[in-house]
Amino acid sequence: MPSESAMALLTDRLRLLGDDLRGDPGARVLRLRPGMDGRASYAAVRAHGPLVRSRRGLLFTATWTTANAVLRSGEFRAVPTMVSGRSGAHADADFVHPLDEAFFSLNPPRHTELRAMTALWFSREQTKKVTEHLDEDVDACLRTLAGRHSVDLVSALAEPVPKRRPCCAASSSGTRERLSRSA
Numbered sequence: 093m094p095s096e097s098a099m100a101l102l103t104d105r106l107r108l109l110g111d112d113l114r115g116d117p118g119a120r121v122l123r124l125r126p127g128m129d130g131r132a133s134y135a136a137v138r139a140h141g142p143l144v145r146s147r148r149g150l151l152f153t154a155t156w157t158t159a160n161a162v163l164r165s166g167e168f169r170a171v172p173t174m175v176s177g178r179s180g181a182h183a184d185a186d187f188v189h190p191l192d193e194a195f196f197s198l199n200p201p202r203h204t205e206l207r208a209m210t211a212l213w214f215s216r217e218q219t220k221k222v223t224e225h226l227d228e229d230v231d232a233c234l235r236t237l238a239g240r241h242s243v244d245l246v247s248a249l250a251e252p253v254p255k256r257r258p259c260c261a262a263s264s265s266g267t268r269e270r271l272s273r274s275a
Contacts, residue, residue: 108122108123109123111146111147111148114147116146116147117133117136117137117139117140117144117146117152118137118144118145118146118147118148118150118152119146119147119148120133120136120137121133121134121137121152122146122150127216134154135154137152137153137154138154138155142155142157142158143158143162156199156200156203226253229253229256230249230253232256233248233249233252233253234249236248
């Protein structure tokens with residue numbers, strides 16, 4: 093007999109399937125799994141308008157303009173932050189919005205260009221390679237912790253693991269160099 097949590101997950105997935113079959117574009121997006129092509133799902137969202145509420149009450153958009161407006165609205169609660177020592181377009185600003193220099197905030201042609209350059213990092217083969225490297229790094233950090241009775245996981249794992257290979261994904265096919273030139 094399946095566990096209660098397994099039954100709850102199955103029930104949730106069946107409800108989502110039912111919402112999708114009834115034409116809910118949000119459910120169609122939520123049903124996407126890694127490796128699936130989501131273009132048709134986002135086209136269904138666009139066909140319903142710039143901002144679509146799913147049967148579950150979630151809001152979906154497939155346009156950069158709408159997503160940017162929502163994320164920058166005061167209702168979203170992204171609060172500008174005090175900064176110093178900045179360079180670039182916002183160098184003279186005392187306060188910046190958290191999305192000012194985010195990948196997402198780039199205009200659609202620039203976002204698309206950078207996304208195309210980074211897409212190779214997320215291929216099945218590259219993801220497997222990076223996962224293997226990360227597993228090795230985590231194992232190495234865990235070996236250093238053997239025998240300790242108390243450990244601060246942030247300083248023991250969350251900080252050192254990303255520092256061990258900060259560019260492991262960007263090291264293939266000269267992508268790192270292309271990306272640095274385009275920045």
